[in-house]
Amino acid sequence: MSEYDDVCVLLPTMDEVETVARVVEAFRNAGLDGVLVIDGGSTDGTQEAAREAGARVVEQSGRGKGQAVREAVRDHIDAPYVVMADADATYDAGDVDAMLDPLLSGEAVHVIGNRFADMRPGAMTQLNRIGNRLINLSFRAIHGEQYRDILSGYRAFTRESFRRLHLTADGFGIETEMAVECVKNRQSVAVVPITYRERPGGSATNLHPIRDGGVIFLELYRKAKTNNPLFYFGSLGAISTSAGALMTGYVLYDWIVNGIPHEIIAIGAVGAATLGIQLLIFGFLADMILSLHREQVARYERAVDDGSDR
Known part of the structure; x- marks a missing residue:
């Protein structure tokens, strides 16, 4: 019986066939057998690769990462603890112990992995670094908390705390919205250092820096209406x-x-x-x-x- 039987690893995917299997296997090797892949309708064999690696796979009913995360936690996860990560192999499954420690010890109900603590060469372009810094500074100025890396896709949280968040973002704004809602609901948040690696060759990102960056800034400002x-x-x-x-x-x-x-x-x-x-x-x-x-x-x-x- 694993010490992480009460933990589900959530991997939202969209055309991640090049990396999804190694990510699923990495988390299973780290002692987390419950891996759920919620897929946005990939056409490159992502779902088949995830199943062969040992993950439970469901196809989301809507579109976008935000909608996938909400649907997965609401309809497909019963475990009290959830680890959320991207399926592009940029995050290290070996950091999962550090991510879960604050939850299991009762120190926090939401954990954010700080990518800037150990960012490997080539993991993020200079434009993305500048954009991330500006967004984090804006978040601190508007919402009054220093979470260091609110755009990090490596999260751990209790299922109960997640259900108390009012989340509506469908795309990549989900991480920003989660951070704002944690402040609004005064949830205890821990920030832990993690490793962030360059995407493996052959895999393509679904992120569009300018477009998605604009959406994130608008989300920060829109949420200030009720939080500040x-x-x-x-x-x-x-x-x-x-x-x-x-x-x-x-x-x-x-x-x-x-x-x-x-x-x-x-x-x-x-x-x-x-x-x-x-x-x-x-x-x-x-x-x-x-x-x-x-x-x-x-x-x-x-x-x-x-x-x-x-």
Whole structure:
């Protein structure tokens, strides 16, 4: 009987025939017999290769990595602990002990593998490195937590904690959304160092840096609406107020210097400034409401804990 009988390894795949078998075998050799491959309809033999390597294979009903992860945890996994990884052989199955230790010890309910702790040469292009750094800095600025590598696809979490996250992203934004939801739900998160390797020759990435990077930035900003409303509405208000101030400056300059009035622009300037100020005020009010809500939730949780201890 393995010490990891309560753990399921989740591998979302899409045309990963070159690497999926070695990834499945690596995790099985590490002592994790429960490997689930959820496939997005590969046509290159990925599903057959995964089955031959000993994985349980299901085909997802929708499209995209995010939808695959949600469907797998909701409908196909009964184990209380889940290890999520990519099937491209960039992650080291030997790191799974470090990934699971915080879960099994009760230190955390969600674990993120930090790829930057041991990133091998060629594992990530310079453009992707810069993009990852910018996204992590933005996450820290917007959501107030330092998870070091929120885009890491190597995760471990309890099935129960995952089901409490409100996840809607269908594509590669799922990792970002999981990080934001962990902050929003105040889940205990551990970050552990892992090895990140170059993709083996012959395998192609499904990631499009510019397109998917834009989606991730938008996801970070969109999620600020409920997790950091002061930033979300405040930034919109600042932009609108600044636009109003610039238009006002132009109208005054052209009127004073050239004697040319701009009534329409002046009306637009007043409208933009008024909207901006209202958004700033709304941001402050929303932030106060969110703070009070979190205090009430904390009090309720303490009351429940005190009641269960009696």
